[in-house]
Amino acid sequence: MIPQPYGGRLVNRLVGHGARDGMDDYASLPSIQLTLDESYDAEKIGIGAYSPLEGFSSEAEFESITSGTKLENGLPWSMPVVLAPSGRRNTETVESLRAGDTVLLNDHLGSPLALLHLSGKYALRKDRFAEQVYGTKDTKHPNVEEIHNMGTTALGGSIDLLRRLDSPFLKYELTPEESREQFSRKGWKNVAAYQARNPPHLAHEYIQRITLERDDVDGLFIQPVVGKLKKGDYKPEVIMEAYDAFVSRYYREESVLLGSLSISMRYAGPKAVLFYAIVRRNYGCSHYIVGRDQAGVGSYYDPYAGHRVFDEFDVGVTPIRYNETFYCSDCKGMTSTKVCPHPESSRVNTSQTRIRRILAEGGEIPHEIIRPEVASILARGNVIIE
Ligand SMILES: [Zn+2]
Incomplete structure (x- = not known):
């Protein structure tokens, strides 16, 4: 039998643009510019590829995964999906954000991709992330180097995906x-x-x-x-x-x-x-x-x-x-x-x-x-x- 999605239910957070009455509505929201990696992750959360995750890892989820290789509900899970924006503009925005805010996530090219419903901010424990997930703090490791380049504050919360990402492989990019x-x-x-x-x-x-x-x-x-x-x-x-x-x-x-x-x-x-x-x-x-x-x-x-x-x-x-x-x-x-x-x-x-x-x-x-x-x-x- 085709197995049930992990956690029992396929997450679908793809709401489309219409859900927020078009582009104008986003202009009033604080916005974060995602990297390409983060854009991919936002999209995969939205289409359910990371079910049962509905958003970027909260602090409690980060701790649970990096200390016990499991989600807070006990399901085995090995990699937190972290959003820790870097860069001066992003950092200023992150500083101004409060739990409960809705944040516009622009893709790596600057176009609206998703909305983040911020549940909380936390100081990203980079060494812990690197050691517990990648088994090393060595920045010669390509992913550890990326962690090193992330921002110092991570944003947790569910997302709504406004659209699929453009891709040269669209015919293969099945949901x-x-x-x-x-x-x-x-x-x-x-x-x-x-x-x-x-x-x-x-x-x-x-x-x-x-x-x-x-x-x-x-x-x-x-x-x-x-x-x-x-x-x-x-x-x-x-x-x-x-x-x-x-x-x-x-x-x-x-x-x-x-x-x-x-x-x-x-x-x-x-x-x-x-x-x-x-x-x-x-x-x-x-x-x-x-x-x-x-x-x-x-x-x-x-x-x-x-x-x-x-x-x-x-x-x-x-x-x-x-x-x-x-x-x-x-x-x-x-x-x-x-x-x-x-x-x-x-x-x-x-x-x-x-x-x-x-x-x-x-x-x-x-x-x-x-x-x-x-x-x-x-x-x-x-x-x-x-
Ligand atoms: Zn032989």
């Missing part, structure tokens, strides 16, 4: 309600979610295919993160173009649906895995695929901590856990450390680092590791975030 409808239309009851932040290579494909072969899975929802990624990652438009070319050529429409998820990437290892699994449950997925070192960065996390996190926290999603997968020249096919008996020297390295190096040197990517349709997109160049 949880829309993905649930599509799953039903396809007759899927058990849907596995595949989280991606790279163009597909054959080790990814292998995991997707063996998942689709399971008799407890009806369909696969591939939903790459296309929000803000970090330097050295592939550009979101490249990831989507590659996935589009790949999915339409190699998968049956009856079995696979391609979406996208515009949120800033949280490189928090196991805590991010838990968060992404909850989000995918809201999109209607019953299963969640976890490979090696998902949502990792550098060497901050044990590559298999993302497997174990589901033993500690039950979020109503069945994890499908895979060891490291690779092409083995002795097996003559894709395999994994769970199956293949051959020495490491027989494995064809499919790491993104290697693929990027081949691309940078103008070489051809071996077809054992990447489909030609994907390889030709990557070979065009200008595919990496500088």
Whole structure:
């Protein structure tokens, strides 16, 4: 069965512009200019991707998540969704705000996006945020650096979303309600979610295919993160173009649906895995695929901590856990450390680092590791975030 949204009810705070009698009404409100990340979060709260959250984390919620990995009602939850505006104008506005105020949230381009019903302000405990969620205070960690750059005062409260965000991936940016409808239309009851932040290579494909072969899975929802990624990652438009070319050529429409998820990437290892699994449950997925070192960065996390996190926290999603997968020249096919008996020297390295190096040197990517349709997109160049 398509699972209930997390917490039992799909949040829908999308009220549309009409709810406040058009633009003029906003002019009298204090306003905050959101960053791109915050705009993504406001939108995802509004469409229910973060159900049961109805707004940005209050102080009590922040404390509950960072001290016990749970919401105030006891549901496991690993990442607070924090709004701590920075910049001189925002800071002045924040200082003037009082609990009970309605605040206009403008998106990163300055257009009205949402209304915040301020429940309270609090001093953001940045070290606690970094240590409890990301496991480090090291500002070389991309998300810790972002926390460092946030404002010092956080704003909590529910939001009303005035509109969807503009996106170059609009046809893939389904709401949880829309993905649930599509799953039903396809007759899927058990849907596995595949989280991606790279163009597909054959080790990814292998995991997707063996998942689709399971008799407890009806369909696969591939939903790459296309929000803000970090330097050295592939550009979101490249990831989507590659996935589009790949999915339409190699998968049956009856079995696979391609979406996208515009949120800033949280490189928090196991805590991010838990968060992404909850989000995918809201999109209607019953299963969640976890490979090696998902949502990792550098060497901050044990590559298999993302497997174990589901033993500690039950979020109503069945994890499908895979060891490291690779092409083995002795097996003559894709395999994994769970199956293949051959020495490491027989494995064809499919790491993104290697693929990027081949691309940078103008070489051809071996077809054992990447489909030609994907390889030709990557070979065009200008595919990496500088
Ligand atoms: Zn082998």
